[in-house]
Amino acid sequence: MTAAQPAYTTNEIMTVAAARLLKNGAVCFVGIGLPSTAANLARLTHAPDIVLIYESGPIGAKPPVLPLSIGDGNLAETADTVVSTPEIFRYWLQGGRVDVGFLGAAQIDRFANINTTVIGDYKRPATRLPGAGGAPEIASCASEVVLLLKQSARAFVKKLDFVTSVGHLDGGDARKRLGLPGKGPVAVVTDLCLMEPDPSSKELTVTHLHPGITREEVTKATGWEIRFAGTLTETPAPTSIELETLRDLERRTKLAHGNVVATST
Amino acid sequence: MCRTDSSEFPMAEIITLREAVAALVRDGDTVAMEGFTHLIPFAAGHEVIRQRRKQLTLVRLTPDVIYDQLIGAGCAKKLIFSWGGNPGVGSLHRLRDAVERDWPAPLEIQEHGHGDLSNAYVAGAANLPFAVIRAYAGSDLPNHNDKIKFIECPFTGETLAAVPAINPDVTIIHAQKADRKGNVLLWGILGVQKEAVLAAKKAIVTVEEIVDDLKAWPNACILPAWTLAAVCCVPGGAFPSYAHGYYERDNRFYQAWDAISREREIFQNWIKTHILNTLDFSEFRRVLAESAAVGVRQ
Numbered sequence: 001m002t003a004a005q006p007a008y009t010t011n012e013i014m015t016v017a018a019a020r021l022l023k024n025g026a027v028c029f030v031g032i033g034l035p036s037t038a039a040n041l042a043r044l045t046h047a048p049d050i051v052l053i054y055e056s057g058p059i060g061a062k063p064p065v066l067p068l069s070i071g072d073g074n075l076a077e078t079a080d081t082v083v084s085t086p087e088i089f090r091y092w093l094q095g096g097r098v099d100v101g102f103l104g105a106a107q108i109d110r111f112a113n114i115n116t117t118v119i120g121d122y123k124r125p126a127t128r129l130p131g132a133g134g135a136p137e138i139a140s141c142a143s144e145v146v147l148l149l150k151q152s153a154r155a156f157v158k159k160l161d162f163v164t165s166v167g168h169l170d171g172g173d174a175r176k177r178l179g180l181p182g183k184g185p186v187a188v189v190t191d192l193c194l195m196e197p198d199p200s201s202k203e204l205t206v207t208h209l210h211p212g213i214t215r216e217e218v219t220k221a222t223g224w225e226i227r228f229a230g231t232l233t234e235t236p237a238p239t240s241i242e243l244e245t246l247r248d249l250e251r252r253t254k255l256a257h258g259n260v261v262a263t264s265t
Numbered sequence: 266m267c268r269t270d271s272s273e274f275p276m277a278e279i280i281t282l283r284e285a286v287a288a289l290v291r292d293g294d295t296v297a298m299e300g301f302t303h304l305i306p307f308a309a310g311h312e313v314i315r316q317r318r319k320q321l322t323l324v325r326l327t328p329d330v331i332y333d334q335l336i337g338a339g340c341a342k343k344l345i346f347s348w349g350g351n352p353g354v355g356s357l358h359r360l361r362d363a364v365e366r367d368w369p370a371p372l373e374i375q376e377h378g379h380g381d382l383s384n385a386y387v388a389g390a391a392n393l394p395f396a397v398i399r400a401y402a403g404s405d406l407p408n409h410n411d412k413i414k415f416i417e418c419p420f421t422g423e424t425l426a427a428v429p430a431i432n433p434d435v436t437i438i439h440a441q442k443a444d445r446k447g448n449v450l451l452w453g454i455l456g457v458q459k460e461a462v463l464a465a466k467k468a469i470v471t472v473e474e475i476v477d478d479l480k481a482w483p484n485a486c487i488l489p490a491w492t493l494a495a496v497c498c499v500p501g502g503a504f505p506s507y508a509h510g511y512y513e514r515d516n517r518f519y520q521a522w523d524a525i526s527r528e529r530e531i532f533q534n535w536i537k538t539h540i541l542n543t544l545d546f547s548e549f550r551r552v553l554a555e556s557a558a559v560g561v562r563q
Contacts, residue, residue, distance in 0.1 A: 032352070055379055056301040056454045068516055069352030071302025071454045073509055085301055085326065085457045086387045089380035094399055113403075117376070122409050128361045130350035132406060133327075137380035140400045166403035178402035179424055257516050 008238050010191035011150075012246060013210050015041060016238040018102075018148050018189040026099045027051040029138050032070040034148045035102040037249075038189075040066060044245050053092060055134040057082045065253040089134065093141050096181065101142030103135055105149050107160050110203050110224050111174075112147060112167030112185035114139070115160040122162060132164050139165035144186045151190035157223040168202035192218050194235060195226075203227060210235045277447030277470075277493035282502075283545065285469045285495035286312045290321075294434040297324040297386075297465065298331065301456030302352055303509060306439040307331050308502035308546035309471050314338045315540055324433055326379050326457060330505070330522050333357040336372060337526065338536050343373040345431070347382045354519050358526040368529065376410055381428045383457045388430035389464025401426040436465035439503045440488070441510060442479055443472045447490035450479045453509030455486055467494040471502040473511050499546055 008016075018038035022028055024047040030039045032054075040063065043050045052061045056071035060080030067075055076082045083092070092098060105114035106129050116135060120126030139145055145167070149155055167185045168174055175184050184202075188195040194208035206218055207229045219226055238246075280288075290296060290313055298306045310331035313321075322343040323332055329352055335341055337359030349360050363372035377385070384396035397416070402424065407413040416427045438458040440451035449470045451458065462468040470488065475498050481487055490496070501508075505518035525535050538556070543549045 056303070056456060058454065069302040069514070071352075071456070073303065073453065073507055073513065076303075076453045076509060082454060084383075084455050084459065085379060086383040086460055089383055089398070090387075093380070117405070122405075125365055128356075128364045130356075131346065131348045131376055132378040133348035134379040136378040136404050136406065137398065137400045140402070163403065163405040169403045174403070180402055181399065 008243055010210070012243060013235065013238055014148065014150070014189055014191040015246060016242045017194055017208070017210065017235050018146065019045065019242070021146055021187055021189070022047050022050055022100060022102075025049045025051075027053065027097060028100045028102055029053045029055070029093060029098045029134075029142055031103045031133075031135070032067065033104050035104055037066055037246075038148060039102050040249060041242070041246050044249065045242055051080075053088065053098065055085065055088055057085055057088055059083060059088075059092065065256040066249060068257050089137055093134075093137055096141070096143075098138075098142045099144065101138035101145040101182075103138060103145060103147055103165075105147060105155075107155055107157050108147065108149060108167075108188065109157060109160050110226075111169060111171050112145075112188055112197060112204055113160055113163045113169060114147065114165050114167060115162045117162040117164045119161050135165040139167065139184070140180050140182060142182050144183050147185055147188045149188075149190060151192045151218070151221040153221055153223045156221065156226075168197055171202040172200070174202070192221060198227070205229050206232065208233045208235045211237050277490040277496045279443070279445070279447055279475065279496050279498070282309060282312050282471060282497040282499055283316075285497050286316050286318075289467050289469055289494055290316070290318055290435050292318055293320045294318075295322040295324060297431070297433040297436045297461045299325055299436065299438055299456055299458045299461040300503070300506060301327055301454055302329075302514070303454040303456065303507060304439045304441075304451065304458070304503050305329065305331055305506035306437045306471055306502065307504055307506065308499045308549075309437045309439070309469060309497075310335055311540050311546060311549060314340060314536065315543075324431055326382050327352070328360065329357065330519060333359040333522070333526055334536065334540070336360050336363050337369065337532050338540075339369045341372060342370070343375065345375040345377070345382070347377045347379045351519055351522060353516065354523050358523070359532060362529070375412060376406060377413070377428065378406070381413065381426060382431070383460070385428045385431040386457050386460035386464045389432040390460045393430055395427045395429050397425050397427050399425055431461075431464055433461065433465040435467050435469065436461040437469045437471075438462060439471045439499075439508070441473050441508055443470065443475050443496045443498070444479050445475060445477065447493060447496040448479060449488040449490075449493065449496060450481050451486050451488075459486055459488065462488055462492060468492065469495045469497065471497045471499040473500055473502070473508055474498065501550060502546060504550065
């Protein structure tokens with residue numbers, strides 16, 4: 001890295017890389033935490049007309065700072081409209097009006113199925129996680145799904161302890177066979193790389209490495225034998241505008257929430 | 266359930282929260298205290314703990330800190346939910362202790378997603394036996410929740426998921442305003458409160474204030490007095506969550522809860538000092554402010 005390039009953290013490049021996947025004008029159903037950060041970064045940079053939907057009911061939210069919870073008042077105040085939770089799921093998500101579901105997860109497998117329910121046995125869990133939230137319905141019905149999570153062998157596992165929300169199940173045309181309307185996950189963004197499902201097998205394949213990250217690091221941080229695309233592209237480093245916008249947003253957020261920092265839940 | 270008996274829906278009485286919980290919440294009831302981050306009925310939840318209700322089946326899309334308190338205090342035998350966490354902070358330690366280690370008692374869980382559980386309330390409000398959604402194909406949730414079933418659409422043959430209607434014995438919500446007749450107005454993020462009230466056999470609403478005229482606009486979310494059993498004036502009753510137009514969310518309390526709830530003994534002392542040994546919500550607020558001032562909260 002030359003002196004002219006801004007230094008950034010792995011979290012920052014992950015957020016920036018995810019934000020870039022959102023097209024201006026897209027209707028995006030946003031999970032709280034990292035997905036919400038990335039979606040708002042997109043809104044404040046290249047995608048001012050993005051429509052952010054939160055499962056608590058706001059449609060077209062433009063929060064001045066990041067929400068700490070999925071039902072913060074600033075989402076309602078800045079939304080084009082606020083509807084009830086059943087309506088969000090019935091008319092807007094199931095109704096086919098959501099282009100992208102933007103979600104996090106605790107565990108993911110090679111076909112981008114995700115677990116947010118338990119680590120260990122369901123009846124006697126080692127760790128009880130918060131649960132499904134709206135993810136099973138979002139994963140079913142959004143036209144496309146983008147997943148964001150930090151990469152480690154504990155999170156990227158050979159076999160999920162629990163399939164909360166379906167990605168490509170066991171690969172191939174599984175989603176079609178299940179009758180799921182959306183295309184499912186089209187990208188997984190981590191702090192190391194970007195993965196996309198293989199067009200036919202649907203197995204996650206690394207297509208982009210973030211600057212300075214090696215294949216070995218990605219392999220080590222994956223619980224299965226991760227595949228790499230024939231041609232690997234380097235993720236462009238965050239621009240100074242992206243970085244400044246993200247840092248400013250996080251700084252304002254911290255101030256607004258009395259230094260209580262949002263975590264990914 | 267068939268609603269033919271109009272005596273199930275008496276006109277709302279404006280009474281104290283203590284009276285409402287004493288009269289309307291019974292041991293063993295199925296109780297929904299709804300609120301999607303906004304307007305969470307904390308004062309009412311505390312009163313249920315204070316009156317030591319037991320064996321409740323608690324229902325909520327997003328059980329958070331108030332359900333953590335109810336579960337840790339031993340009020341619940343079962344939880345029907347779709348996301349259980351401390352929003353923006355992390356785990357609910359009392360919920361986890363109950364599920365992972367049966368403390369203070371085993372907690373049966375019936376787990377859904379927001380889409381199906383919110384629509385289960387819609388079905389309940391519509392007096393239909395079940396709700397239909399397009400989800401769960403390939404998910405493990407139906408393997409662990411026998412209330413999620415798959416049905417075939419009689420018109421298209423499509424396989425869809427079905428869940429039974431939720432009809433709580435009692436739904437409790439918090440709202441911004443009531444008028445003197447007991448008509449209730451709420452706005453902002455409404456979550457599933459209207460559906461949960463209309464699905465319930467009885468409903469209690471706590472409000473920030475009681476006014477002469479709601480000055481509501483057409484299409485406002487109004488719950489007419491005759492759909493409610495009791496309306497209770499409890500200013501600040503959603504604290505530490507927020508009431509749009511009245512006060513903001515106390516994020517520091519949510520963060521402090523992580524430390525309070527982590528250890529059983531600290532939690533029990535907190536419940537005793539702040540809830541069991543206080544008379545009502547305003548005394549709770551006073552005791553909490555005092556303990557915060559001497560740093561006990563941290």
